[in-house]
Amino acid sequence: MTYKRLTILCGHYGSGKTNIAVNMALDLAEKRDNVAIADLDIVNPYFRSKDSEDEFKEKGIRLICSDFASSNVDLPSMPADLYSITDDKSLSVIMDIGGDDRGAYALGRLRDAIIAENDYEMLMVVNKYRPLTPDAESTIEVMREIEAACGIPFTGIINNSNLATETSADDILSSVKYAEELSRLTSLPLVLTTVEERLYDDLKDKISPLFRLKLQKKPV
Numbered sequence: 001m002t003y004k005r006l007t008i009l010c011g012h013y014g015s016g017k018t019n020i021a022v023n024m025a026l027d028l029a030e031k032r033d034n035v036a037i038a039d040l041d042i043v044n045p046y047f048r049s050k051d052s053e054d055e056f057k058e059k060g061i062r063l064i065c066s067d068f069a070s071s072n073v074d075l076p077s078m079p080a081d082l083y084s085i086t087d088d089k090s091l092s093v094i095m096d097i098g099g100d101d102r103g104a105y106a107l108g109r110l111r112d113a114i115i116a117e118n119d120y121e122m123l124m125v126v127n128k129y130r131p132l133t134p135d136a137e138s139t140i141e142v143m144r145e146i147e148a149a150c151g152i153p154f155t156g157i158i159n160n161s162n163l164a165t166e167t168s169a170d171d172i173l174s175s176v177k178y179a180e181e182l183s184r185l186t187s188l189p190l191v192l193t194t195v196e197e198r199l200y201d202d203l204k205d206k207i208s209p210l211f212r213l214k215l216q217k218k219p220v
Contacts, residue, residue, distance in 0.1 A: 001192060001211065003028055004121045006085070006093050006114060008107065009158070010146050011125035012133050013099035016160040019216045020125060020194060021096035022052050026214075028092055029059045036062035036091050040082075040106050041098035049096055052216060062091070086113035101149035111151045122154045123191060128161040128178045129171070136182040143186070156191040157183055158211075169202040176207060 007024060009017045018039075025037040037056065039049040049065060056063050064081055085093050097107050114120050124143050126133055133139040147153055161175030172195055183190040192211045195203050200212045 001027070001209070003031070003092060004119050005089070005091070005117070006095060006120035008095045008097060008114075008120060008122045008152070009125055010097045010104060010107075010122065010150075010154075011099065011160075012127070012130055012139075012142050014130050015099070015125045015127045015133070016162065016194070017099075017125045018049055018096050019213060020158065020160060020211075021094050022049060022055075022216050023211070023213050025049075025056070025061050025094045026059060028094060029061050032092050033060075034062075034090050034092060035060070036064055036085070036093045038082075038085050038093050038095045039063070039065035040095060041103055064093075082109065083113075086110050086117065089117075097150075101145040104146045104149035107150040107152065114152060120152075121156055121191075122152050123156045123158050124154045124188075125158045125160050126179065126182065128175050129163050136178060136185050139182055140185060154186070154188055156189045157186070158191055159193040162194075162196070167196060167199065169199050172199065172203055173206065 009021050011017050021037055025035060029035045037049050049063060053063055064085065084091065085095065097103050126139050128134055133142060143154060157179060159175055159179035161172065161178065163171055172193065176193065179190050179193065192209045193207050194211045194213050197212050197214055200210065204210055
């Protein structure tokens with residue numbers, strides 16, 4: 001994948017943004033220096049980028065997140081160094097935005113600087129197997145709500161359709177038509193389809209471009 005300076009991941013709750021953000025940050029760190037991952041979720045979901053903090057330190061990836069991330073404190077809170085994302089142009093940042101329009105309001109704080117720099121991708125992470133995004137039309141409704149909340153238009157789509165650990169190769173293949181229809185209706189490129197690493201070899205010659213995902217694990 002080719003990255004802009006800022007890669008912004010948005011989507012419905014449970015679409016899998018955080019796991020993709022973690023994997024993209026690790027991938028980007030293999031290609032560039034001074035990489036950061038920014039967790040801008042304003043609530044405490046089950047998975048947080050901070051859960052992979054040790055791996056980030058090992059790879060030299062800077063973590064930008066709320067002081068309350070992965071704590072027992074469930075308060076809407078933004079990172080203290082939020083504005084370093086737009087102020088420090090030496091950083092290449094993967095941004096994990098909270099689900100739906102509520103999370104996108106947090107991104108709106110950086111809107112003017114992001115638009116002015118114009119070195120970003122705003123990617124909609126979609127999962128056709130989630131209850132509120134089973135088809136292209138309902139997914140577009142969620143996309144428009146997010147765009148209205150943050151004031152930044154989407155530039156592409158990531159197909160992350162899966163059924164967690166029960167996902168089969170056929171489930172991924174069956175989702176491609178949905179993602180392509182979404183791409184057609186929105187005139188946005190389908191940037192990639194993701195797949196858990198155990199299924200990658202089964203699908204690498206059938207879907208392109210395909211992005212291999214290592215599943216994030218919750219610390220014990």
